[in-house]
């Protein structure tokens with residue numbers, strides 16, 4: 001499988017380049033040049049596979065020039081042996097809705113599903129290349145913990161994680177800052193998530209700097225993450241054994257998880273609608289419902305992992321909607337940068353065939369949590385509650401809601417809604433009492449570069 005950049009598709013790249021670099025030098029995102037489209041017979045053949053074997057089948061379509069199917073299968077086995085559920089994910093009922101529980105990995109959010117895989121993919125790469133790699137990543141809370149758990153203790157790899165100081169939940173922070181491995185560095189930035197993400201982008205685009213330290217990125221634009229996430233859409237469809245198309249409601253921030261659903265649909269999985277569920281940071285809801293892609297100031301909400309304005313992965317959708325035209329995509333991304341992009345009617349019509357959107361404000365989130373606790377004693381995390389709320393508001397009564405985090409990660413939200421919170425699983429309770437270790441830095445790219453250089 002070959003890949004191109006969304007901003008210049010004249011040059012082809014291998015999976016290895018796509019995985020290690022994350023972002024193309026021209027600022028674009030990598031996309032495959034073609035996609036396997038499964039027939040319904042071919043889908044039936046996959047139907048009875050367990051999660052790990054299904055992962056191998058799907059991911060192998062994208063990685064076969066990098067890793068053999070046999071090695072991939074072993075790598076996936078190892079990656080998912082860290083999960084508390086044998087089948088990695090779990091489907092449960094919430095009234096008429098289904099919940100797709102994706103939070104049974106080591107750091108209690110769906111990010112583990114892709115990140116445990118990626119950590120081992122780096123190790124595999126380094127077993128063949130004599131290099132040292134420095135991963136630098138910005139987090140709104142969950143990516144960082146998942147990445148640290150996946151990378152800690154691995155040789156020839158360091159990881160630097162930037163989080164917005166005081167803007168993530170204490171449990172989220174402690175899962176990162178209590179890790180003792182010497183290859184893990186936590187940095188708290190005096191700013192918000194977008195500031196952290198900007199610093200990382202600037203570090204990447206300073207090619208002298210980024211090449212000199214073999215800088216690599218694991219944020220949600222990394223194609224390896226998207227393909228690992230597409231697997232659970234397939235798995236869910238097969239497990240539900242439905243004879244009609246199904247819809248998914250996806251709590252959305254950077255548009256990575258829901259884009260994985262779009263990928264599954266493009267590969268022939270009978271998905272009806274993908275519901276893009278946002279919190280009060282509703283740029284994607286405004287974009288998908290009426291073409292308004294103008295960013296506003298980030299608001300801090302009870303669902304902090306979705307407190308994002310510009311959703312990086314949306315660029316991939318723009319590229320596909322414009323018939324894989326990288327010139328047009330490039331022009332649109334310039335407009336996005338100047339915050340003056342409106343989605344044209346013809347493009348919007350195409351987007352709305354696959355996507356529908358809704359947003360939930362803080363009170364609605366609290367109300368959803370309370371309602372389901374009163375009715376069935378289930379405690380929903382605030383991100384999942386956004387997905388449930390969006391499905392309700394759109395009257396999608398029998399869709400699958402992606403449950404993206406364990407409620408114990410966000411006690412502030414559930415305390416506020418129902419005066420109750422769930423405790424961390426036993427094996428993670430140590431984080432409450434363990435010493436934290438992180439460096440507070442100004443919202444300044446040079447300060448972060450210097451910090452990194454000093455540690456190497």
Ligand SMILES: *Cc1c(COP(=O)(O)O)cnc(C)c1O
Nearest residue numbers: 142253254255256257305404405
């Ligand atoms: C990251 C995250 C999201 C948003 O996912 P995207 O891929 O960025 O759209 C939603 N919920 C939780 C709990 C998350 O950690």
